[in-house]
Amino acid sequence: xxxxxxxxxxxxxxxxxxxxxxxxxxxxxxxxxxxxxxxxxxxxxxxxxxxxxxxxxxxxxxxxxxxxxxxxxxxxxxxxxxxxxxxxxxxxxxxxxxxxxxxxxxxxxxxxxxxxxxxxxxxxxxxxxxxxxxxxxxxxxxxxxxxxxxxxxxxxxxxxxxxxxxxxxxxxxxxxxxxxxxxxxxxxxxxxxxxxxxxxxxxxxxxxxxxxxxxxxxxxxxxxxxxxxxx
Amino acid sequence: xxxxxxxxxxxxxxxxxxxxxxxxxxxxxxxxxxxxxxxxxxxxxxxxxxxxxxxxxxxxxxxxxxxxxxxxxxxxxxxxxxxxxxxxxxxxxxxxxxxxxxxxxxxxxxxxxxxxxxxxxxxxxxxxxxxxxxxxxxxxxxxxxxxxxxxxxxxxxxxxxxxxxxxxxxxxxxxxxxxxxxxxxxxxxxxxxxxxxxxxxxxxxxxxxxxxxxxxxxxxxxxxxxxxxxx
DNA sequence: AAGTGGTCTAGACCACAAA
DNA sequence: TTGTGGTCTAGACCACTTG
Numbered sequence: 454x455x456x457x458x459x460x461x462x463x464x465x466x467x468x469x470x471x472x473x474x475x476x477x478x479x480x481x482x483x484x485x486x487x488x489x490x491x492x493x494x495x496x497x498x499x500x501x502x503x504x505x506x507x508x509x510x511x512x513x514x515x516x517x518x519x520x521x522x523x524x525x526x527x528x529x530x531x532x533x534x535x536x537x538x539x540x541x542x543x544x545x546x547x548x549x550x551x552x553x554x555x556x557x558x559x560x561x562x563x564x565x566x567x568x569x570x571x572x573x574x575x576x577x578x579x580x581x582x583x584x585x586x587x588x589x590x591x592x593x594x595x596x597x598x599x600x601x602x603x604x605x606x607x608x609x610x611x612x613x614x615x616x617x618x619x620x621x622x623x624x625x626x627x628x629x630x631x632x633x634x635x636x637x638x639x640x641x642x643x644x645x646x647x648x649x650x651x652x653x654x655x656x657x658x659x660x661x662x663x664x665x666x667x668x669x670x671x672x673x674x675x676x677x678x679x680x681x682x683x684x
Numbered sequence: 685x686x687x688x689x690x691x692x693x694x695x696x697x698x699x700x701x702x703x704x705x706x707x708x709x710x711x712x713x714x715x716x717x718x719x720x721x722x723x724x725x726x727x728x729x730x731x732x733x734x735x736x737x738x739x740x741x742x743x744x745x746x747x748x749x750x751x752x753x754x755x756x757x758x759x760x761x762x763x764x765x766x767x768x769x770x771x772x773x774x775x776x777x778x779x780x781x782x783x784x785x786x787x788x789x790x791x792x793x794x795x796x797x798x799x800x801x802x803x804x805x806x807x808x809x810x811x812x813x814x815x816x817x818x819x820x821x822x823x824x825x826x827x828x829x830x831x832x833x834x835x836x837x838x839x840x841x842x843x844x845x846x847x848x849x850x851x852x853x854x855x856x857x858x859x860x861x862x863x864x865x866x867x868x869x870x871x872x873x874x875x876x877x878x879x880x881x882x883x884x885x886x887x888x889x890x891x892x893x894x895x896x897x898x899x900x901x902x903x904x905x906x907x908x909x910x911x912x913x914x915x
Numbered sequence: 916a917a918g919t920g921g922t923c924t925a926g927a928c929c930a931c932a933a934a
Numbered sequence: 935t936t937g938t939g940g941t942c943t944a945g946a947c948c949a950c951t952t953g
């Protein structure tokens with residue numbers, strides 16, 4: 454987002470609006486001219502202005518309301534977009550060789566702590582898959598997944614193909630929630646990720662469901678992993 | 685994103701396209717009909733189809749290329765959007781009372797490790813501000829910030845107003861990078877955040893700059909903090 | 916060279932919310 | 935009630951990129 458290059462068309466309008474916001478021609482809290490006026494001033498169609506201002510509003514740099522007009526937010530709540538990569542791609546994009554090792558795969562009773570996060574219609578027993586993703590042979594990310602058996606036939610083995618990749622290609626995605634946190638490496642985690650016990654690790658939790666839960670996964674990354682984006 | 689309700693106009697087109705992707709009418713890797721054909725089939729203008737498909741492409745559910753047509757990605761790289769809150773708002777949105785305490789504020793030589801992340805034109809000495817954000821009196825987030833003195837007059841004190849909030853209202857934002865990671869609480873951090881030494885904490889790093897660096901900040905959140913989003 | 920998405924335009928109507 | 939953004943349309947031209 455937030456390009457600086459000189460563009461034409463709606464991007465030029467967006468850049469000009471951005472310039473006015475930053476220069477405080479349009480100060481925080483102020484209402485800016487309506488689309489028709491801007492179109493006239495800038496010599497383009499209203500639709501072009503609309504496209505530009507909508508783009509800024511999607512980034513949180515403007516607030517738009519019917520009849521209320523468009524305003525510069527007092528306290529802009531910026532939005533940052535992250536790409537959620539397939540693990541294999543993430544590794545290969547870093548120029549490393551992706552590896553994979555299945556550690557466990559069994560149907561188990563879902564712990565109450567996990568079950569509580571799954572929402573309605575969660576089965577009592579689900580398939581529990583634990584696998585390690587490797588980058589150039591070194592542990593990269595531990596995948597700890599609960600799968601609804603209704604979506605994962607027992608015939609499907611995850612020995613060589615990660616559940617991560619199998620799901621992408623074989624399950625109809627519905628909706629999901631994503632969250633990040635930090636976890637401490639206990640002895641078990643440390644052994645699996647070959648890191649020091651007590652190390653701080655980034656953990657990504659994801660819930661995917663339709664009518665019933667499809668899968669719940671926690672990805673725990675080896676030390677040093679960072680998730681980045683440009684504002 | 686990804687609404688399920690029955691809409692009209694471009695959202696209806698988007699939902700129909702989404703249905704076909706999920707139903708594998710348009711399987712992964714396949715090329716879908718071009719905009720003109722879809723417009724004819726669905727009885728709307730091409731611009732409407734364009735709007736719908738563009739929305740899906742922005743979410744990573746389609747890949748579009750001129751002349752190449754529109755395809756369903758083999759491995760969809762989903763995008764997730766997070767709101768980056770002003771700390772005070774974040775606390776108040778949780779129904780807690782926001783508090784603030786300045787811990788340090790002095791001009792210091794920038795450590796090489798920090799300086800290396802600032803990009804071109806970084807001053808050798810910058811204003812180093814450390815402050816604690818409180819929620820209902822308990823430590824919520826430690827703010828460790830380096831400020832370019834050119835943007836932060838010494839007359840501006842951060843005793844009661846956090847640098848976080850002052851910057852929002854007083855500095856022209858340019859561009860920035862954002863990244864997440866996990867850090868271990870050392871003795872100092874543990875004391876400041878009132879948590880156990882060795883605890884795993886979520887750390888958010890942000891760099892903001894124009895011609896020269898404006899500010900570099902690391903926010904370290906108290907244990908249990910999670911960053912969430914809906915896919 | 917040609918097909919496909921990217922975008923602009925001018926006009927129109929609608930939906931929402933503020934006055 | 936009325937102003938403002940939200941969206942649709944039909945047609946047009948352009949830009950990229952693939953064959």
